[in-house]
Amino acid sequence: MICLSDDPAATPAGQTLREVFAARASIVHIMAVEAALARVQARHCLIPAAAAADISAKASLAFFPTAEWSRQRARVGHPLVAILEAWMTRLEPGSREWLHYGATTADLFNTVLILQLQQAGTRLLEQMHDVGLRLAEMAGAYRATPMVARTLGRHAQPITFGMKVGVWLAEHGRSIERLQAWLARYRTGILSGAVGTYAAFGDQGPSIEREVMAELGLDAPEAVDWKGSRDRYAEFGCAVALAARTCGHIGQEIFLLSGDDLDEVRETNGAVGSSTMPHKANPSLCIEVVSRSREVSARLLPLLEWILVVYERDSAQHGDVLRDLCVGMADLLACLRQLLDTLVVLPQNMAANLQRSRGMILSEAITFALAEHIGKHSAHIAMRQLVAVARQRNCSLQEAARDSEEFKTLFAERPELLEVAHYIGRAPDIADAAVAAASLRAMPGAFKPLGKA
Template identity: 35%
Template sequence: MRKNTIHIIDSPYYEHIYGSKEMSQVFDSRRRYQRWLDIESTLAKVQADLGIIPREAAEEINKKAKLELLDEDFIRKQLALTGHSLMPLLKAVQKVCDKGLGEYIHYGPTTQDIQDTSAVLELRDATNIIAKGLIETEKLLLPLAEKYASFPMVGRTHNQHGLPITLGLKFAGWAAEIRRDIERLKDMSKRLFVIMLHGGTGTMAGLGDKSYETVEALAAALKLKMPATGWGSSRDSFAEYQNVLGVICGTVSRISNEIYQLSRTEINELHEPLGTEYVGSSTMAHKRNAEKCAMNVAVCRIVINNASLGMQSMMSEHERDTRAWRIDWHSLAESSVMTARALETLNNIVSGLDINENAIVANLEKLRGLLFSEAVMFYLAEKLGKLTAHEAVHGAAMRAQKEGLHFKEALLQDPKISGHVTADELDHIMEYSRHIGTSVRQVTDVINVAKALSTTDKELSA
């Protein structure tokens, strides 16, 4: 029988909305304990190689530091009794080691060394998963951008129809932002994936005369970098991770929300894909609600807000402050799991995106030619001057909206304008394909930038 759950990301009913099985495995409690034990075992090997502890001790520790060999009831009881997060685990290993060789486990480091190094390893795995999701999003968006590079649609500003853009340009804008998020992960990784093994106050004194050799060897074994100094009370790298996730979820929520908005009944241009068993409403059977998009925005808002927790954990005191890094235990895991979920959901949406081309074309004509106000103004500016032309076109536009006229009709009826432009000239001006600006070139540029930068994407899985 499944254990009762409290957090929504672990809910057996709603984890498909809030949680990611792949990411949850990274932060699984048992896996975390084993990761701590693995770091201790690797440290013992390093210290044996350097002649710091007996080889026999390192071998025994590596043999017995397996969670399945330990008395978990003992660990739980000791956690409650001691209030210490690591000592019960170490004592459990000591109990199963023969010849008293368990005395050599955790020989020199402090608790936070093990737990922070473990957290870095968790975040490395988490970053790989998030990067994989972002790269998949980009791969889904770029073909759509290319396919619709010159397909005109309404560009909207302040929730109103503005000027024509292309659907491909919209997709390209999303893809460009996703690519920037991928590059942020690469840049962040240079600072984040470093070891922590500097002891109680950061001097490495507990590791003895071979402290640097020990830390450097352990870092190499774990494939982490050696920092210039300890960072027990410096939480900036973890805060950066959470802020980068906040930015990523800002991107994901923007895309999800845009699809959500464009699925409105009166717009009807983009829709998330529907399953065969989809139900939009318990009462209104006709509803086609953008449920996945809506939930994605909600999930992303949690991650965005968690970024502030990362910043708060930076406010630590002196050389060590448990209050700071205990916050990370909550927010790092939650943000990672929810970001992975948001990307999984977004990729599901984009991979089956329902594009209503007929509605996109029809919406271009909703303002009956008014989308060409700027183009007409610049055409007339050559004859009337820019400010005079703007005033005249503005008057015709207001009259067209008030009296329900087509913009072309209002222009030709205006005595300030009619003598300077013919019906045929207006027909020529009012071709949507003539007013998409550099949309096609921008799409091409986005594709080329993505291709060039993707050559170093392998850094994220190294």
């Protein structure tokens, strides 16, 4: 496909995530961190209280001159210095000397990035829980609807569609748990100075850092400087990439089941399938989900490369990688939810496909029933021979068994062995278990950074 859109995101959900990482949002976070730092330093008598009050009172976009920022960016060539220089023009002359006192750019940027990832991760979790609810509805509704289980692309045994969806739901649930774990583990920023020694803050450094994090609504800081360790961002990327791949797994399964040769589910999106073939009804949303899952997971590699830091730290990272990862994931989840909402399940076609192997799909059931009389090994050999006869004659398993007294007797005694519904095992219970597990996976409280209602 070619590019036919200049939109920064494909869906409203993606646009919401993009706004989390927007320049204005980043500046608001920077101002909030600087204001918190000033207040704490004033309490520790490191800077004048009047300066801290002025910085705090003007920590909003109303006091940020955008035009001056653009001019400073061109002049100084340093992202944070340009922001600080522009903001200083709105501060009282006596306050300007105390802005950003003792901190370093990496402190600010890493703390802001954590604040943004906490917001973005929480929003993604909301979408993921929404998808999980829809999957749970489907698993429950079709808990006992028989269909063909396929292994290596071939008919294997009967299961239920509810169980299949339950497998998707459980995998999706693990994605939720991984992202929840990241959000719980990394709820703090950093404020330890240029190389992490707190040298500019003196002995009060750790206390200042701890108090600033508390003011920002974050957890207590870690004991060891991590500005030169980028593994937490790669871990976030891994959690999102795995979740994206699960979305792709679901989309691909639906794509395959909706093919003309199976026709067990249908995507009812109403889209035109072809510019020249009027009969085409393409699985457009399936394709969208699978494609986007690949694109999102491909953004993991740069985050893994971030881990190779030169000495104590370097600047070989760009936040737009994480932004694009989150925006892409939000778009993907929105597409998946739309796909699930427009999906039509066709139990009658599932039942018809169960008969396509003409009884061979029940070979295991028959083998174990016969094993009660002649042993498993012998029953397996006899069953393979019967299957070979059926294939050679191009007939059903039951027709092939007419020449075998052994099988004729078995089928006469246990006619249910030839009925698909009697060999779905505990598939309905498994679907129920998946739904029950999902219901216990409660949505955690949303992360609310400083200044957010």
